[in-house]
Amino acid sequence: MDFDPETTLSLAGQDLDDTFNSVLPPLYQSAIFQFEDVGETKGYDYTRSGNPTRTALEDTLADLDGGAGAVACATGMAAVSTVTSLFDADAHLICAHDCYGGTERLFSHLAERGTLAVSYEDLSDRNALADAVRPETEALWVETPSNPLLRIVDLEALSDFADTHDLLLIVDNTFLSPLLQRPLDYGADLVVYSTTKYLNGHSDVVGGAIIARTEALADRVDFTANAHGTVAAPFDSWLVLRGAKTLPVRLRQHETNARAIAHFLNDHPAVGRVCYPGLSGHPGHEIARTQQNGYGGMVSFFVDPEQVDVRAFLGSTEVFALAESLGGVESLIEHPATMSHASMAPDQRDEAGITDNLVRLSVGIESTDDLRRDLDQSLTAAGPETSSTERQHTSIPPVEA
Structure with missing residues (x-):
């Protein structure tokens, strides 16, 4: 039976425990799993490569976004980093010019090292987009709404543009969650989240996720996350799954x-x-x-x-x-x-x-x-009628979170 998102989240992980039939998903806080025989497992061998608690979260997120598969990552930036590792060494990326500062910091770091070229553009300007495309351009990186100015771009139009130029369309959907927007429905290839934010919702864990539209792309993401070790820990996955229920x-x-x-x-x-x-x-x-x-x-x-x-x-x-x-x-x-x-x-x-x-x-x-x-x-x-001696000025030195 196909369920509405509210029901999907309420039931998430409920079928994970065949031994005691617990209603809440159990936490498999194990780094290793015993083999049945040489070359035979019950689906898990080492938690970096797969863990039942993390799988429950990944299956839930893939279902909510309408994706073929998902990978839960250690942080939102681990998810972003994992996606950048899908590109060729000389790849070029077109990114929203008002993207999250941490995303820009990583992209600039990779650009300085010569492993990724990035152009920052107003993604609503079709002429600027067309001018930015190069032979080595591999993807569009989108935020809608953008962070922090909440600019909106037309995902369907960007999908058409990406298809025309054979580009991946990657959407950071952190601000809305899959309940308020499903980018895959409008042609996106990958959706990225900081699960620290709305999906968890209680400011007590950091995490990230990547949802892929196709099985082939999901397999690439899964391999890359396992190879780089950017996956989420079991307890962190359990916390996000618990938070997502509400x-x-x-x-x-x-x-x-x-x-x-x-x-x-x-x-x-x-x-x-x-x-x-x-x-x-x-x-x-x-x-x-x-x-x-x-x-x-x-x-x-x-x-x-x-x-x-x-x-x-x-x-x-x-x-x-x-x-x-x-x-x-x-x-x-x-x-x-x-x-x-x-x-x-x-x-x-x-x-x-x-x-x-x-x-x-x-x-x-x-x-x-x-x-x-x-x-x-x-x-x-903080208005002009309050004297400077009465104001409680807060020192805000720049930080890089």
């Missing part, structure tokens, strides 16, 4: 709160542009409405530097914690220019639109009213 109900509250916060900020006199695809004025709203099942819990916005001291604002919140990451039940606030995207070169940040007055929110599942009041009081506390 993903549908968490996402509903995340989005309810994010919508309310986006509308509140959109009407606030000290706030400039608000980046949330759920707003009808967002330039990607119509595309998001057609290819997404919701708008998610991420909101970014630009404060008016004439009215708000951004550092004082970041240091004044009581509910929103000043921290990196996203997708957990708790609300987080961060400053991309000095935190999540600090590793990007300043001129590259400027070109992408990641300016010093940009703030990113991961809106949690707390009371909507409390979240709204917290931002309101923080914007007031």
Whole structure:
């Protein structure tokens, strides 16, 4: 029987225990498995190559995304790194110019070593894309919504472009999860996640995942992850699987709160542009409405530097914690220019639109009213009527997470 995602997640791993029929999936915290005979196993021999707990997570993720197979990785960046290892040594990649800072850092590191060439482009500009393609171009790397500006690109159009030029289409779907967007349905070849974020949802484990559209590509990813040892540990896999069971109900509250916060900020006199695809004025709203099942819990916005001291604002919140990451039940606030995207070169940040007055929110599942009041009081506390001696300036040195 084909189940809806809510049921799939609720039942995930339930058939793993034939011995005692436990309802929750057991944790196979074993590095090795005994052979039945020479050359014969029950499907597992060494946990780097395969583990029943990790398989339960991988099967669940592949099912949710409609993929032929999945590999759970140790971190989100381990997933990104594994995908880059699929390319030839002289490969060229076209990447979204406003991608996650950790992704850009890895790509730039590989480019400096001469093992990968990367062009950063506005993926909605078809002419720029066409000009960027080279004979050695192998893939498009896409974020939609992008991190941190929540730009939206048309996945079906990019799929057509990738097919025309014989490129892999790779989509980082971390901001939405497979419940709100299934890139494989629109022609993507690979989907990448940081499972640390919404899929786990409790900020207590780091992980990543890669889902492949075809069995052949799934086999390549599995071989590469095993060869590089980038796979997730059993306990980490169990934690993500446990967290994912509540993903549908968490996402509903995340989005309810994010919508309310986006509308509140959109009407606030000290706030400039608000980046949330759920707003009808967002330039990607119509595309998001057609290819997404919701708008998610991420909101970014630009404060008016004439009215708000951004550092004082970041240091004044009581509910929103000043921290990196996203997708957990708790609300987080961060400053991309000095935190999540600090590793990007300043001129590259400027070109992408990641300016010093940009703030990113991961809106949690707390009371909507409390979240709204917290931002309101923080914007007031950081305003021009509050003297500099009264402000609690927070020192935010650049970090590279």
